[in-house]
Amino acid sequence: MKDVYYPDIALIDTVRDETGDVKTLRMRFKNPDTQKNLSYRSGQFFEVSIFGIGEMPISITSTPSRKAFFELSVKNVGLVSAALHRLPTGSEVGIRGPFGNGFPYEEVFGKNLLFVGGGIGLAPLRSLINNVLDNRDNFGKVIILYGARTPGDLVFKDEFKWWESQPDVTMLLTVDRGDEKWTGNVGVVTTLFPRAGIMSKNAVAFVCGPPVMIPFVIRDLLELGFTDDTIISTLERHMKCGVGKCGHCCIGHKYVCIDGPVFTYHEMKVMTE
């Protein structure tokens, strides 16, 4: 019987600074077979261990369409994430998973996709965006709307050019507060909606960001004609076990770690805390 609590060892190959407090760690499993056999869905997460400090759930930000490695983007907010930020390349960490349901993928073949991200919330979306763009023919129009507090808080800036250059992709950025170099949009992410050319027909919206952002985005999406079932988001909980046992992530009768973290707005609406 596989021990679901037993972590595999992974190595940190490269560390990229996204912002002042977000790093992207590119990793691979130490055992080449484990890496080779790794399969995951965009939207799933790993439980990441820094032995002696603890374990935390982190969504996978790399795309399953690129197989030699996986990537995790980590904001420095707590004990384990701070420890992860201190690790040099070559360090070993423990990995359990992948866990969770992940975003619908095959289910949205042929559809127009709208991605709305805020801050570090772009991390799980980035996995799906790259997976979609690596398999461009399977999907319709792609719109990416992304906002952060300041230009310095935008993550994955290196990839924006590539995303924009892909066929039939609209990409718009915004910040809450600009700086002297910023010439783009200033305002919350919903201020991008009127000029993004959003069509709700045959479309699905993926929304990830800080809790304060979500209700406003959903309100505007519903006005644009999206429905409870075509708005998809993720819920944040501290999933300690990842396997539906420890109880920390329960909402209503759902375990965010196995029934989520991806839910439709319809599913979220009927949940009772």
Place this chain on the structure above:
Amino acid sequence: MSRYEENLWIITRDNLFALMEVFIKTREVIAPVRGHGGEVIFYPIETIEDVAWDWQYVNAVLPPKRFFLPQTEVMFEYRHDNSYKITPHYDDQVRMIFGIRPCDVNALIFLDRFFGGGSLSKESTDEEPLFPDSHYIKRRANTFIIAFGCHQPGENCFCVCCDAGPFLEEDYDLQLTSMNADYVVEVGSARGLKIIYGNEHFFRKASSDEVKELERIKEGALNTFADTCAYVSKAIRRITEGKVDDSLWEELAERCLDCGGCSYVCPTCCCYNIVDIALSDKSGIRTRTWDSCAFAGFTRIAGGEILRSDKKDRLKRRFFHKLSYRYIEKNKRHGCVGCGRCITTCFADISMPSVIEAVRRQ
């Protein structure tokens, strides 16, 4: 009734004592023991003299949960020399729990389904679990269950309202019931039958009169229960449908002391936290410890926000988990076995029966 075999057996008290001495030599035997303060607790025994017998107690103050899910348990140890080496810790101790009451056995069956995906005392499980918990499953598989049927309830018992007693119908190894000076023995599993056949000289087959007498004892025991807490299904329906007004939880929250005692004494509560302990720069252990949804920190997320910071939401959560039909569907029973320990423990009178009664009155 679904006994493993239709035969009932009789064992005299002397023979039971002698048989238990044999077991004590070959495995760890956990039995009800009277502590220095007078309470009965489950504890490993060294001699049969230590046992508090079925006529001397109704139930132990704590369920024997800790022998399956210890309050703190080491999941693995790690060591870093040039690379990390992880050594899982499993508890392979062969155990017998002697004198466990039917409510606590039913709680174990609940935990079996939750941690193992099916009833672990049966040869095959109902379904393949998505993520089997090997630590729990190993302990459970290595533990033999000798239950004591209950002749009469304790003052806080309500197992009859929870389909969890006062006698077991399935999912035990052996069930003993006092009859005159002897015990009548029901066999509930293949390994139970193996114990009988392996120690046949201690047992004799029950006569047809004794079979009838056992049925009379069981009927009589049922009749000694007061008609308490008979509104479980009403609470289940109202809580499932979200028809309980928040004012009920607000009222309870004013009294709740946030102590988590309800979870710790509950035989079906099994939420846990995972904590690393560094023992040196290079080595340490990962542990899991009991946790409780009553604690504010239970839903703390990165950055420090607490999602159920309001006490009323935590109480609502606890009783939703115990009673909602959504969970009954998953766990095949509601999350209470009527042991009454929350009644005994809670300083604020927030127990399963008091909540069910409050829901009924609302």
